[in-house]
Amino acid sequence: EEKRWVMSDFEVGKPLGRGKFGHVYLAREKRSNQIVALKVLFKSQLKQSQVEHQLRREVEIQSHLRHPNILRLYGYFYDQTRVYLILEYAAKGELYKELTRCKHFSERRSATYIASLARALIYLHGKHVIHRDIKPENLLIGAQGELKIADFGWSVHTFNRRRTMCGTLDYLPPEMVEKTEHDYHVDIWSLGILCYEFLYGVPPFEAKEHSETYRRIVKVDLKFPLKPFVSPAAKDLISQMLVKNSAHRLPLHKVLEHPWIVQNADPSGVYRG
Numbered sequence: 676e677e678k679r680w681v682m683s684d685f686e687v688g689k690p691l692g693r694g695k696f697g698h699v700y701l702a703r704e705k706r707s708n709q710i711v712a713l714k715v716l717f718k719s720q721l722k723q724s725q726v727e728h729q730l731r732r733e734v735e736i737q738s739h740l741r742h743p744n745i746l747r748l749y750g751y752f753y754d755q756t757r758v759y760l761i762l763e764y765a766a767k768g769e770l771y772k773e774l775t776r777c778k779h780f781s782e783r784r785s786a787t788y789i790a791s792l793a794r795a796l797i798y799l800h801g802k803h804v805i806h807r808d809i810k811p812e813n814l815l816i817g818a819q820g821e822l823k824i825a826d827f828g829w830s831v832h833t834f835n836r837r838r839t840m841c842g843t844l845d846y847l848p849p850e851m852v853e854k855t856e857h858d859y860h861v862d863i864w865s866l867g868i869l870c871y872e873f874l875y876g877v878p879p880f881e882a883k884e885h886s887e888t889y890r891r892i893v894k895v896d897l898k899f900p901l902k903p904f905v906s907p908a909a910k911d912l913i914s915q916m917l918v919k920n921s922a923h924r925l926p927l928h929k930v931l932e933h934p935w936i937v938q939n940a941d942p943s944g945v946y947r948g
């Protein structure tokens with residue numbers, strides 16, 4: 676079944692966006708007329724950042740995953756200078772742009788997204804995969820408004836450890852900031868950060884200086900602003916996920932049973948507005 680894809684199999688359309696090491700374009704696979712997203716990464720940039728092994732892992736992991744809230748990776752190919760990933764097209768675009776536009780999400784929308792992500796993480800952890808980079812920039816919205824986890828660049832199989840993070844610190848749990856051992860509980864922490872950011876529009880430990888964010892994370896200096904109004908049930912869920920001791924974080928199946936999720940999440944996992 677491993678088909679060898681080439682550039683001429685596709686008709687490339689408009690640029691959809693950009694990320695680290697490259698761009699992503701709308702494309703149509705000529706034989707099937709299937710619309711896809713073609714992610715084009717530059718080998719030169721991958722090499723100088725020494726992330727080729729990470730990309731291989733991203734492809735290896737994402738190509739074997741099948742879940743409605745995880746973006747499909749259909750295949751890949753490369754030429755002299757670039758690597759191409761053939762990805763599922765998420766027709767409603769990037770979640771972080773939607774969050775910026777709305778400032779913050781309603782409790783129903785937030786709970787619906789958090790429930791979808793919890794289900795996706797249960798599936799991932801069941802396959803011994805930790806995503807480790809759950810944040811708005813890595814979330815896309817499908818044609819029916821469903822959430823899709825994209826960009827498995829930082830994901831790992833639980834048996835092998837690694838660290839050296841770059842980018843925002845905001846989403847890192849204490850054990851990763853303190854560079855101690857970490858496991859799948861890191862994704863529960865990130866889900867808590869995400870829930871807070873959906874409801875308030877900013878992550879909980881945001882600060883001007885990295886050093887200040889670091890201090891607030893390791894101290895779990897969690898504060899709930901008075902505005903916008905957020906229900907006590909939502910705050911209770913967030914407080915049970917943002918716990919320093921990773922073993923005491925609310926397990927994902929308990930997240931799905933939490934009253935705030937039960938009362939606010941749309942059972943279909945799709946937010947219809």
Ligand SMILES: CC[C@@H](NC(=O)c1cc2[nH]nc(NC(=O)c3ccc(N4CCN(C)CC4)cc3)c2s1)c1ccccc1
Pocket residue numbers: 691692693694695696697698699712714715762763764765766767768769812813814815825826
């Ligand atoms: C998450 C970053 C990552 N992105 C992917 O892998 C991506 C994979 C993938 N599949 N579908 C996408 N869809 C879009 O990017 C998209 C953007 C805007 C859209 N709209 C504009 C507003 N309009 C009102 C509605 C339609 C629709 C779809 C993306 S991004 C990445 C990483 C490295 C290099 C490039 C891209």
